[in-house]
Amino acid sequence: MMARRKPTKDEDRGSFHDHPGHGRRGALVHLLLAIRARPNMFPALAFLLTASCFVLYSLNFHVSSIHPKGSRGGQRSAQEIFGYALVDPDDCGTDTERVINVFRWAKKNGAYIHPNITTKMFPIPGLKDVKVRGIMATSPIRHGKIVFLIPDSLLLTMSKIKHHHILGKIYNETIQLHDAIGGLAVFLLLESQNRSSFWRPYLCSLPKHVPLPMFYSKERRAKLKEQLPVEQRVKFDALVEARRDVVDLHYMQLLPVLFLKYPELFSPEVFSYEKFAWAVSIIMSRTWGKTYFDAALGAHGKNITVHTLAPAADMPNHDSSGLEANRDPRGRMTLNAQKNLSKGDQFFISYGSKCDAEFLAHYGFVPFNNSHRRCKGRVYSEGDSHMEAHDSNVTSWRKKWRKSLSFYHALVRKARREGKDALKDLLLSPRVKSLQTAAQKIVMARLQ
Template identity: 30%
Template sequence: MAAANRNAIKVHKEHVQNKIDEVNRRAYACGDNNVLDENLRALLKSIKELIELQSLKQDGKKKPQAKAESAKEKEQKANALFKEFDVWLKKNSVQSDSIALVGDLNEGNGLVASKDIKEGEKIIEIPPHLLITLKGAKEGNHSLKEFVNDNEMLKTVPALCLAIYLLYEKQALASFYAPYIRMLPKEYNLPINWEYEELKELQGLAQRETVKLIKNTIKQYAYLHTMRLEHKTFTPATFTLEAFLWAVSTVMSRQNEIPDGEKASQLALIPFWDMANHAEGKMTTFFEDGVVRCSAMQDFQKGEQIRIFYGRRPNRELLIYQGFVIPNNSSDVVTLVVNIDKSSTVFPEIKRLLGAESIEVVVAGGEEGKEMCLPLFRLLCMSEEEVKTIQDMEQLKEKSTQKLDDEREKKAVQMMQKLIQETLSLYPTTLKQDKDLLEKNMSQRKKLAVQARVYDKEILHSLLA
């Protein structure tokens, strides 16, 4: 019986390794186009199969189905986690008398005011020893240190290194950070975790960036899985693809760059502070002597949700890296791809200046966006002699921001409008159709994708006004 069990374990290990090899091959087979095609569909199917395979017991048999929890049991478990986290914070000198962590907001967890709070009032102070840092991964007193410092990929991709450290702490039996890690979301809405049909709802640059991220993440996992076998840092049960994607998603959505000495910086996760949700506003978090200090960016009434400003980020970045979008985002932009006509007499000179045959132009909406976009089209309307007089980017900026004669200025505007119309035509739905869709019931992920499309199209339409 023991021999049969050992053989079953060996066979299951081989199945898992073969599936990891298959997933890795499919990631490379997708190439560099970053598009939704049959290769990507096959990759996502293999990813799902690998996750299911790794969820089995060591001998390949299904694990016993967990007993379904009642609503009361779920509430009791959640309350226990909240209490454990609160005790951990207080034990480590985190004072939070003016704010409280709650779990029943639209966003899930978040912070609310326990009393009326005035703008500028200090609300959060996190001591340095509570932070999960890149330095902790590389220099901490743990067995992961050798794995991290011997690995070229982890040396060159700081966010990946931090994710591996988080995963290591999650599987540690007595991790100091356990109360914080248990409070983190069990799953994320980041597009890196979406299925093929969900990704189809994404369009434009957001879709291409997500496809690229998925491929790179799978390649990283396959490589690190091989390294894990050599170093024996993780067990097969703790270094699954599902666990890896969770750690990567956590770091992608919660990482912050903090000072590390006078000039250097490092990535870190900041417990408790990172549970505040985002709103437009101003930066009110600062690092002094290693301590994270955050003050209220506005007045908050008792019971009101406390939000902080994550920084200026367009909706595309918010969606891909944090799993949400916001309306009326003052930092929102779209990316237009301008292909230079190779038959044009100015093509060689423009390629000399720009160093490429196509240029991605990042533009905001309205008049500001037009002023960001028009200089390139003015350049395309210049004569060969005019372009030859431009020697560097500084001269290019100076020349292209100056209006041309009426005829060529009109042509530049028409070229810009044509490109915007062509960009809009790439979407299979119109702005009105997308807005009508949002009135219907749909999954949260589809709603996010449609909202992102709406905000992109609103910017494009404003450039045509």
């Protein structure tokens, strides 16, 4: 449920760092927030968003609201809407067996896991009867000792896609797959359908649902943000909406291309929006960042940030006293004990320095005793005239975009009922091509 990342400078190419949305090069989240946060950048960024708005508006999709199939008026729970993708999940065993199996599998394939640890359900401070799985010391562990060491061969990054027996060829032929979020999400979905996948023990250990605020109703979000300082609540809303944009835009820029070019491998049913959202929520909540050079993107391929999933090592919870992830000269990721651990102590790591609004929007929780942390970038309060002036551009774009995306989903469902030829005709239509191109421009703009 929680992400594991280490903030660092962009030029430190050999380290793990924070989610790309927080880096100096900026990811999609900051691109969409830039008009609000930096008025002096308004002309350049407004041009990009306005151009995209024009494309979307020209589609003239006049529908008020279209819910996913079987939505019962939009009242479904987050678990129902965003689908768990793993086939035959019951074969994975109990929750305890899944943890044991992924630890055993990781060690068999070169990982080191300290023998004096196990998993346990820990209470969350301030929340009655709520527990979360974490890592506990079964015997003393000295400060600084390696608790997890994951070899590069088990780190799920874009390199695994480039050398994948199926996705490797598609990667070379499809520039949209080079995007870190979309590419890794497709990898997770493809491997989740393979009962004999090398990665199945890890996939079995992943949660069926990640409770991120971007999946919550407005009413639930309003209640949730009451725990935040008043001055951070507008920031929280903006971050949550931007993360929803990440899911929508990455889906639309990539999946229609795969449906059209490789229909025998990718279908809208198996690679649905709901399952894609599940995969992206895993990436958002459980990855570190890692920079690399993507030669296929030419000059734009420098210092590309790739989300890095680390099997077995993605279970420690956050505490400000925890140490951040490191990478040794051999490319292995290490997590070290934050202090001298006694029997029964929880092993923590740090997800980096963030304010309450950032923690709640990104991971769905607020750390204990963290209210003194200041948010990154400009923070607006309710009724701020500067916020209202610059936010209207993003709000207008978002409204048109989501209406268009809803209409696209409705057209896909209709085409699927009519047959493969109808789906192909839809994907080749000017409307869908324009929508896909608009999404791709925004996603790829973060590489500029």
